[in-house]
Structures are given as C-alpha cells and as structure tokens.
Amino acid sequence: xxxxxxxxxxxxxxxxxxxxxxxxxxxxxxxxxxxxxxxxxxxxxxxxxxxxxxxxxxxxxxxxxxxxxxxxxxxxxxxxxxxxxxxxxxxxxxxxxxxxxxxxxxxxxxxxxxxxxxxxxxxxxxxxxxxxxxxxxxxxxxxxxxxxxxxxxxxxxxxxxxxxxxxxxxxxxxxxxxxxxxxxxxxxxxxxxxxxxxxxxxxxxxxxxxxxxxxxxxxxxxxxxxxxxxxxxxxxxxxxxxxxxxxxxxxxxxxxxxxxxxxxx
Numbered sequence: 001x002x003x004x005x006x007x008x009x010x011x012x013x014x015x016x017x018x019x020x021x022x023x024x025x026x027x028x029x030x031x032x033x034x035x036x037x038x039x040x041x042x043x044x045x046x047x048x049x050x051x052x053x054x055x056x057x058x059x060x061x062x063x064x065x066x067x068x069x070x071x072x073x074x075x076x077x078x079x080x081x082x083x084x085x086x087x088x089x090x091x092x093x094x095x096x097x098x099x100x101x102x103x104x105x106x107x108x109x110x111x112x113x114x115x116x117x118x119x120x121x122x123x124x125x126x127x128x129x130x131x132x133x134x135x136x137x138x139x140x141x142x143x144x145x146x147x148x149x150x151x152x153x154x155x156x157x158x159x160x161x162x163x164x165x166x167x168x169x170x171x172x173x174x175x176x177x178x179x180x181x182x183x184x185x186x187x188x189x190x191x192x193x194x195x196x197x198x199x200x201x202x203x204x205x206x207x208x209x210x211x212x213x214x215x216x217x218x219x220x221x222x223x224x225x226x227x228x229x230x231x232x233x234x235x236x237x238x239x240x241x242x243x244x245x246x247x248x249x250x251x252x253x254x255x256x257x258x259x260x261x262x263x264x265x
Contacts, residue, residue, distance in 0.1 A: 031113035051086035059085040064132030069175040079256035107139040112153035137168025141194035158202030166208040170222035207240040210251035
C-alpha cells in the first residue's frame with residue numbers, strides 16, 4: 001500500500017511538472033523590420049510570446065501593458081497563464097521619445113505580427129483576441145474602433161475575435177493632451193478619441209473598469225458613454241463590467257479572470 005501511494009504521488013508530481021512544462025516563453029522577438037530607420041522603434045518594438053507547446057489550434061490574446069503611454073513594459077499576466085491559450089505581450093514606443101499616433105501604429109504592427117506568425121507556433125490565426133490595461137486599454141479601443149491602423153498593416157479590425165480594454169480612456173488620452181499642452185482635466189474628443197470613432201462593429205467589445213468611486217477621474221463614466229453611443233448606433237449590447245471595491249490598478253485581477261473565462265467559452 002505504501003508503495004502504491006508513493007507511485008501515486010510521483011505520478012501526480014510528474015503530471016504537475018508536465019502541465020507546467022507544456023508552456024513555452026519566447027522573449028524579445030522583433031515585430032518591426034530590422035531595416036526600420038528609427039533606432040528607438042527597433043529597440044522598443046519587441047514582444048514576448050507565451051504559448052502551450054503541446055497544443056494545436058490554440059487561441060491567442062495580444063496584451064498591451066499600461067503606463068500612461070509614457071512608461072511600463074510588456075508582461076505576461078499571471079491570471080492569463082496556464083489557461084490553454086497563448087499570450088503575446090508587446091512593448092511599444094513611449095512619449096516623449098515618440099509622438100501620437102506612433103504608439104497606436106506600433107500596437108497595430110504587433111497585432112499584425114500575431115496574425116502572420118502565430119500559426120508557426122501552433123496557434124489559430126482565426127482566434128486572436130486583443131486586450132490591455134489603462135494605456136493598453138486605450139490602444140485596444142483605438143485598434144477596435146478606428147479600423148485604419150490595422151488596415152495599414154493588412155489586417156481587418158473585425159478579424160479580431162474580441163477586444164478587452166480594461167480601464168481605457170474613451171476621450172482623447174491625457175498624454176496626447178499633455179503633448180499638446182492641454183489641461184489634464186479638460187476632456188477632448190477628436191480623431192484620437194475612441195468615442196469619436198464609434199462604428200458598427202463586426203466583432204465583440206467588452207468594457208472593464210474599476211469601481212467608479214475608486215477609478216481614475218471619469219474613467220467609468222467615459223466607458224459608460226462609449227457603451228451608450230455604440231448601442232445607440234445599432235450595435236448589440238456592449239457589456240460594461242464595473243468591479244466593486246477595485247481601483248484603477250487592482251481591477252486587473254478580476255478583469256483578467258473574466259477575460260480568461262470569456263476566451264475559454
């Protein structure tokens with residue numbers, strides 16, 4: 001009996017080890033040409049790919065980090081690991097070393113790279129999702145609503161299965177206002193505002209924010225307004241998940257869990 005339980009524990013340990021080892025992480029893959037004339041773009045525009053090694057036809061999420069378009073680095077969120085799908089985590093150029101809309105163009109290039117290359121790793125290019133937090137949420141919204149950025153890279157924005165912006169600004173991002181020397185508190189809605197690019201969607205969009213009492217200024221209200229506008233022009237209901245008790249930073253934990261659950265449906 002003792003020998004049986006010893007063998008059982010060894011089997012469980014091996015299964016756990018195999019489950020952990022069934023994912024591979026490839027780091028710092030360039031997603032722009034080595035001939036690009038911008039040294040900063042060549043330095044910054046790299047991505048990591050975390051994917052299930054032994055699976056075929058898996059789904060993939062491209063995840064954009066936050067940091068106000070001025071900071072931050074690519075990350076593979078723990079809540080998105082070991083979920084049966086791949087995570088592509090890009091860096092993108094940051095203000096003030098770049099100017100609007102260069103970071104949006106980088107985001108589009110990273111998504112286009114995923115469409116072009118995920119099949120080589122075993123993924124399904126027809127099952128690609130896009131999400132991000134804060135500044136990454138803003139980039140996610142811009143790629144979803146202004147089709148021109150992905151179109152310039154040869155990708156139809158509606159070919160993305162779903163978009164998951166977490167705490168993204170829906171007015172013009174405040175760092176773009178900063179670049180123009182406009183007050184942080186003065187809302188602007190121009191061509192760099194997701195709100196100004198509301199359209200009839202051929203894909204799914206799910207919105208996430210923290211508690212309206214704890215979030216950054218007007219973040220929940222901007223997302224609520226975007227939801228209202230999108231539905232008002234004839235889209236199906238757009239889910240807006242407000243996370244009670246979670247602020248702008250901590251909202252990532254429950255939001256990523258909901259995203260992972262949605263992707264696994």
